[in-house]
Amino acid sequence: MITIRELTKRYGDQLAVDQLTCTIRPGVVTGFLGPNGAGKSTTMRLMLGLDRGEGEVRFGGRTYRELPNPVRSVGALLDARAVHPGRTALQHLRMIAAGAGIPEQRVREVLAAVGLDDVRFRRAGGFSLGMQQRLGIAAALIGDPEHVILDEPTNGLDPEGVRWIRALLRNLADEGKTVFVSSHLLSEVAQLADDLVVIGEGKLIAAEPVRDFIAAHTRTHVVVRTPDADRFQEWLRANGFPVAQEDDGALRVDSGDVDAVSAAARRAGVAIRELHTRRSSLEDAFFNATADATSYRGEAA
């Protein structure tokens, strides 16, 4: 469990992180979302004591400084490129292991787990971004930590790598670990996260299960296709249903109650060709929730 209380970081006049308070629970994957410049990387650096700010972060009740052996409690990947380019993958991991009293055998285990065992004698400077990410993940996991914090772990990974990360994070959560992962890829987060922490301009926007976040920030529609679209639209309006016609002629009823729309069609005496509920995506919810807290958004084309 990670608890964040009133975490705050100022750069001059600017509040990069503004009294952020939330809890990240074990046994699930928590996605960390926010528009560009929202303060995600700064929050992660503060969590790991790599940056100084106000407030408090606790890992299983202890601050980072109080952890007797941080590598065994908190595994983190913030910047995959932050590896000495002249060191081999094996040397890099051996150094971390030695510093934390982790046996040599574990080094080979994590190299195999991230798919880098065959290239362990190659220098990290020659690694692709995807390979560097894998090495960074190996370093994060080497101490078999209870808490795993990854900043954009899918960055640079190919589709197979993205799928691999998804399975890896799921396994870690299933083992009961606390997994906190930032990503720009909303469709990716929708697939891999159970919970979300969403921030905008340094402030907390939401900390809740993905499902609740989508429900809170979007509307569910019922979509109806009928040969009597005009008549049914009039009938629905007259009977208090908010309805609009889409470009392809389907009617969109602003309601989550598909049974009510089906009953309405019977009462209006119109034939139905198609009737379904259209659920909104995490992307829709994210844009609605962060619309007022976006510093850097392009103009619509």
Ligand SMILES: Nc1ncnc2c1ncn2[C@@H]1O[C@H](COP(=O)(O)OP(=O)(O)OP(=O)(O)O)[C@@H](O)[C@H]1O
């Ligand atoms: N070292 C720094 N000095 C001054 N301002 C900084 C520094 N680091 C970050 N900032 C500012 O703090 C704010 C938050 O930045 P941060 O990198 O944490 O956001 P982010 O959510 O990780 O963004 P992105 O999604 O673009 O990676 C931004 O406005 C950024 O310009």
